[in-house]
Amino acid sequence: MFSPQRQSNGRRRHRPSARRTQVQPWMLWTAVILAVAALALGIYLIFLRPYHVDKNLTQLGFGPDANWTTTSDTLYYTQGSQLYASNFRNQEKWNTTTSTDGMRVSASSKQVAVYSDTQVQCYDASSNLKYAKEFVGAIQSVRCGDTYLAVHVKESSGLYRLVVLDAAGNDHNISLEGKYVVDYGYYQGDNLYLHTLDGLSVTPSAMIETMDGSLNSTGKISIQGQLLQNIVFFPDHLYAVGTNHLYDIGYVGDQRDSKLIYGWNYFGYVQPKNGEPMFAFVPGGAFSGSENITTVRLCSLSGSDVYIQMKANTRFVFMGNGKLFTIAESVLTSYDLTGKETGSYQLPFAPQKIHSVGSGSHIGLSTADAVYLLKLP
CATH class of the missing domain: 2.40.128 (Lipocalin)
Structure with a gap:
């Protein structure tokens, strides 16, 4: 029995292979253009986007008489018998009830303390109460470390003592004789x-x-x-x-x-990325009571001093974001550390007081009835 024979034209027949996709030049150019555009957008958003005061100014939820403080990223304040923690956009992180109304507040990056004349309450950064401590005498002030507290107390005799509280609230006295x-x-x-x-x-x-x-x-x-x-x-x-x-x-x-x-009064310093600290001074002595500031002196220990003439009606000067800032009436002006003016920005009000903020990237501004945080340019 014979099987049918395959007909052949003399050429071998190959199975079809997978077709290779070739990268076209236009694809490469498109990818390069998109990458460059993304990089340019990133540079613009980080370095070149115009600074607008209204987008960087946040009104806080308390008035100028409130007890408040900041760390590098958290704002703590008391209202009535509540302790609040929020971010710099005034968005609440947590709140907890304190033992009495109107307690003063001190904080570090790891803990926060509230205190009255006779009691200290210590919390961790997540609102958990670590301990409460009663004192004989009048508490003058409290300072927070990472795990320790230092409490300055005035005795009924008129003498002062400094008490350090450890992580469990045990006290250790430091002689001030x-x-x-x-x-x-x-x-x-x-x-x-x-x-x-x-x-x-x-x-x-x-x-x-x-x-x-x-x-x-x-x-x-x-x-x-x-x-x-x-x-x-x-x-x-x-x-x-x-x-x-x-x-x-x-x-x-x-x-x-x-x-x-x-003859010069210190008001701040900045630490450049490369180099030694730069300190800032304003005229002191007979000029220290002047309502307006006329000159700012920037100096390091090894370098030459820089003297900057202030604009008329300059009332406030401060350091932040590696720059010098001044406020004349309602105008915020920035200078680099060579004394060159780098920007001028209109504020919506003339502040009556400024407050340093732990991060160095913000400044607190007070009016007669409100407090604001301004993210600096």
């Missing part, structure tokens, strides 16, 4: 500093004492013959802004550099 506390607080977590004056000295004698989280002494720096305007802390050294000199000092008291600033 013969000292007058000018300022105190936490830097870099739970490192505590005290700025005191020697109450027994004939001439001004300021002392900067630093302690670690276990209250072990890490430095005692004496500044003789002048008062201190401010202290700026860095990991291995600090800047002491005196009434006569600006000092760069190590924590063991070794003076690294100094600059004469007599």
